[in-house]
Amino acid sequence: MTSTTVAPLVTARNVRKRFGDNEVLKGVDLTVAEGEVVVIMGPSGSGKSTLLRCLNYLEEIDSGSILVGGDLIGHRVEGDRIRRLPERAIAAQRRRIGMVFQQFNLFPHMTALGNIVEAPIGVNREPRRDAERYARELLDKVGLGDKVDAYPRRLSGGQQQRVAIARALAMRPELMLFDEPTSALDPELVGEVLNVMRDLAASGMTMVVVTHETAFAREVADRAVFLDGGVVVEEGTAHEVLTRPTQERTRAFLSRMT
Numbered sequence: 001m002t003s004t005t006v007a008p009l010v011t012a013r014n015v016r017k018r019f020g021d022n023e024v025l026k027g028v029d030l031t032v033a034e035g036e037v038v039v040i041m042g043p044s045g046s047g048k049s050t051l052l053r054c055l056n057y058l059e060e061i062d063s064g065s066i067l068v069g070g071d072l073i074g075h076r077v078e079g080d081r082i083r084r085l086p087e088r089a090i091a092a093q094r095r096r097i098g099m100v101f102q103q104f105n106l107f108p109h110m111t112a113l114g115n116i117v118e119a120p121i122g123v124n125r126e127p128r129r130d131a132e133r134y135a136r137e138l139l140d141k142v143g144l145g146d147k148v149d150a151y152p153r154r155l156s157g158g159q160q161q162r163v164a165i166a167r168a169l170a171m172r173p174e175l176m177l178f179d180e181p182t183s184a185l186d187p188e189l190v191g192e193v194l195n196v197m198r199d200l201a202a203s204g205m206t207m208v209v210v211t212h213e214t215a216f217a218r219e220v221a222d223r224a225v226f227l228d229g230g231v232v233v234e235e236g237t238a239h240e241v242l243t244r245p246t247q248e249r250t251r252a253f254l255s256r257m258t
Contacts (some may be wrong), residue, residue: 003212006008008032008034008176009032009033009036009068009174009175009206010030010031010032010033010055010066010067010068010206010208011015011030011031011065011066011067011093012028012029012030012051012054012055012064012065012066012067013029013064013065013066014027014028014029014063014064015027015028015029015030015051015054015060015061015063015064015065015066016028016061016062016063016064016066016158017047017050017051017054017061017062018062023128023230023246024050024229024230025047025050025051025054025070025230026112026229027064027073027104027231028047028051028064028081028227028230028231029032030051032175032180032206032208033206034206035204035205035206035208036206036207036246037201037206037220037221037222037223038207038208038209038221038222038223038224038225038254039209039210039211039216039220039221039223039224039225039238040052040123040208040209040211040219040224040225040227041146041210041211041214041217041224041226041227041253042214042227042228042233042253043226043228043253046134046228046229046230047227047230048210048227048229049179049180049210049227051227052099052177052179052208052210053179054066054209055068055097055175055177055249056068056073056093056094056097056099057074057090057093057094057176058072058099059071059107060084061074068093068096068097068174068244069096069174069187071093072145072237073093074090074093074184076089079232089155091123095123095124095171095173095178096170096173096174096175097174097175097176098168098169098170098173098175098176099168099176099177099178099179100161100164100165100168100176100177100178100179100181101164101179102179102180102181102184103180103184104152104153104157104160104161104163104164104184105128106154106160106163106164106167107152108151108153109151110150110159110161111148111149111150111180112139112144112147112148112149112155112166113132113135113136113148113149113165114153115152115163115167116131116138116139116166116167116170117132117170118167119167119170119171120134120135120170120200123171124171129226131170134163134170135166135170138166138169138170139163139166141166141169141196141199142162142163142196143192143195143196144159144162144163144167144168144239146199147163149157156189157184157185157186157189158185158189158190158192158193159192159230161182161184161185161193162192162193162196163180165181165193165196165197165200175205175206175207176206176207176208177208177209178197178208178209178210178211179210180210180211180212181193181197181209181211182194182211182213183212187205187214190213193241194213194216194223197209197220198216198219198220201220209221212257213234214242214254214257215241217236218238218239218242218243219240220236220238221238222237223235223236223237223241224236224237224238224240224241224242225237225241225254226241226245226247226249228249228253233247233250234246234247234249234250242254
């Protein structure tokens with residue numbers, strides 16, 4: 001478990017986001033300490049995925065602030081004004097934040113190895129030999145050391161998602177975001193992805209995970225946040241929120257999940 005004295009790696013304050021007339025996030029606060037695993041749960045349409053996408057500026061917030069590693073994401077302060085960063089600077093910030101989506105989004109014309117080394121070589125300008133060496137280490141780490149030359153069409157959904165995790169790790173991120181990473185998988189393949197995530201958590205990786213996997217959350221997460229209607233309804237230790245929720249909306253949601 002993470003000490004409460006550790007300075008937050010992620011600080012979101014009063015984050016608001018709307019799409020047209022639909023205000024999806026209505027003043028959300030979130031802090032994540034370095035090395036902490038935070039699970040975000042809630043019903044469909046509650047704003048979970050939108051919040052995750054705002055953390056790495058895939059969605060621009062309407063108001064509030066998000067800091068990762070002390071840096072204001074997507075903006076800079078100039079005097080008494082806050083200005084949007086140029087796209088190149090935003091892209092540089094995103095390199096520090098790995099993200100794994102519901103869909104695997106692998107390049108179909110590239111092997112597992114090729115998918116993993118694409119960004120380190122093309123974006124970080126790493127020498128190919130170094131990038132490939134690390135990619136092979138990551139494939140071993142996610143249990144796919146024998147799939148270096150396999151194309152996505154030859155991999156199961158669980159294997160593709162594990163390659164996607166390795167691809168995100170190849171950029172050596174400070175923070176990993178997971179947006180329902182097992183929701184597109186057949187039930188028998190869910191466990192192999194969750195096992196990789198367990199190992200990541202045990203290694204000390206800071207993680208924010210949107211998931212409905214309550215057993216995983218109880219076992220791995222330090223804290224759980226229940227989001228509904230664009231607001232944080234309840235948060236606390238994962239054990240407290242998932243076993244003794246205080247809010248009726250949380251209890252009703254969890255009873256449906258189990």
